[in-house]
Amino acid sequence: MRMNSSRPRQSGKKQLQKIRLRYLAHKDIRRFSRTASFSVFDDGYEQVVSRIMYNVHALEKGLARNSDARLGFGRKALSNLNDALVVYRSRDYDTSAFAYVEGLSVIRRYEEFHRKQEFDVPFLPEVIDEEFRRTDRPAAAAGTKTVRRSDKENNRDKSFYALAQGRSSVREFSGHPIDTGKVMNALRNAEKTPSVCNRQGWRAYWTEDKQLAAQVLAHQRGFGYAEMPEVLLAITVSNNTFLSPVERNEAFVDGGLFAMSVLYGLEHEGLAAVPLNAMMYYRDQRAVRRLLDIDDSEMIIMFIAVGDFPPESVVPISDRKPAETFVRRR
Ligand SMILES: Cc1cc2nc3c(=O)[nH]c(=O)nc-3n(C[C@H](O)[C@H](O)[C@H](O)COP(=O)(O)O)c2cc1C
Structure with missing residues (x-):
């Protein structure tokens, strides 16, 4: 049967493709390591916003447990959310923007949820800054439905x-x-x-x-x-x-x-x-x-x-x- 490619040519091309792949993969790694959010202290706007949303989601998931509510859950998520909010505030980013309001709102929902269950979360004052527990601000739709x-x-x-x-x-x-x-x-x-x-x-x-x-x-x-x-x-x-x-x-x-x-x-x-x-x-x-x-x-x-x-x-x-x-x- 007629075959248009030759094995030596394809083998040469294959080696070249492998070199190109390594180069491109290396570029991928460099881009990711330069731009992903690996440390809250180095975060830019989008990184800190993503950190806020990540932790908002973790807390919403905890609030949404139907069959086995775990009272006092989410210490790590609250602690990380607090730190992301502190960095957000320290950079003077817009405090009426979506993620910031979501972050504050989920803290409020968390507190409301535990208040309703008459459960005092002892670590809350330790991990959440007083500023983020104020209730005199408009809340977003964070929480559960x-x-x-x-x-x-x-x-x-x-x-x-x-x-x-x-x-x-x-x-x-x-x-x-x-x-x-x-x-x-x-x-x-x-x-x-x-x-x-x-x-x-x-x-x-x-x-x-x-x-x-x-x-x-x-x-x-x-x-x-x-x-x-x-x-x-x-x-x-x-x-x-x-x-x-x-x-x-x-x-x-x-x-x-x-x-x-x-x-x-x-x-x-x-x-x-x-x-x-x-x-x-x-x-x-x-x-x-x-x-x-x-x-x-x-x-x-x-x-x-x-x-x-x-x-x-x-x-x-x-x-x-x-x-x-x-x-x-x-
Ligand atoms: C690629 C992908 C991975 C996800 N992984 C999980 C997961 O591991 N656990 C989980 O509970 N939800 C997971 N989700 C669901 C997301 O949390 C959910 O889609 C997101 O919060 C938006 O909510 P919605 O799907 O209710 O609109 C995942 C969603 C996507 C698209």
């Missing part, structure tokens, strides 16, 4: 924007079985996800075995609930589908888009779901690969836990910053 199963019943009839605006991550499921055909419908719809040059390198590892899910999520370390989902998906993208060093991060882009399609599909089907990060240490990642039989060539993008909506579920508000703040017109 209730997601109701009844609101999901007509999800199939909702407009796309109504569906998207109504979706929230739900981490505590009813424990009742779900129609797994609906999960398959969401995956079938996600076939249509765009991918770079239509490579479609995704896979969805699927388990309904709750023991296996518990083992996987123990390595994932970011779920934190005893009740396992009815279906746990692990979304991966195969590096085998990429041809060039400039595509080295494309698995995360295609996989992220694919996962979002799945999430919207699940919402459309009236199923509760939460995306779960795959930012695992090497040992955990290796264990997950073994448990789910995921090949080394595949990048694990994220997990998606799927279950039945309970009648009511308290969830983090996870308030969003307005589009006007992130649009950059040029």
Whole structure:
């Protein structure tokens, strides 16, 4: 059969690609280490804002525990939030801006929550500056909200924007079985996800075995609930589908888009779901690969836990910053 490439030429090109890959990966590492938020003391605006939001989210998650509220939780998150707020204030950043108001609001919600439970949090004055505990300021929507199963019943009839605006991550499921055909419908719809040059390198590892899910999520370390989902998906993208060093991060882009399609599909089907990060240490990642039989060539993008909506579920508000703040017109 006619072959247009020659092995020596391809081998030479392969060596060159490996050198280019190392160069680009090195640049990636340099950019990340220069610009990520590794120390609160060196933070610029966006870094300190991200630190605030990270800790706001941690506290909202603690406030949202439905079945096992842990009174006096979150000392570390409060302490880190305080420090980020102190740095924010010391830089004279806008104190009416989204993240700062979210930070103050979640502290207020935290205090209200414990006051309601008549629980005195002894460490609060030790870790939160008096300034951040004042109640005479407008509060944002930080805290928790209730997601109701009844609101999901007509999800199939909702407009796309109504569906998207109504979706929230739900981490505590009813424990009742779900129609797994609906999960398959969401995956079938996600076939249509765009991918770079239509490579479609995704896979969805699927388990309904709750023991296996518990083992996987123990390595994932970011779920934190005893009740396992009815279906746990692990979304991966195969590096085998990429041809060039400039595509080295494309698995995360295609996989992220694919996962979002799945999430919207699940919402459309009236199923509760939460995306779960795959930012695992090497040992955990290796264990997950073994448990789910995921090949080394595949990048694990994220997990998606799927279950039945309970009648009511308290969830983090996870308030969003307005589009006007992130649009950059040029
Ligand atoms: C890639 C990714 C990883 C996530 N990982 C976790 C996780 O490990 N644990 C968790 O409880 N939520 C996780 N989430 C859910 C986010 O906390 C949630 O999407 C965010 O707060 C926005 O809230 P919403 O989904 O309710 O709109 C993750 C979301 C994404 C997109």
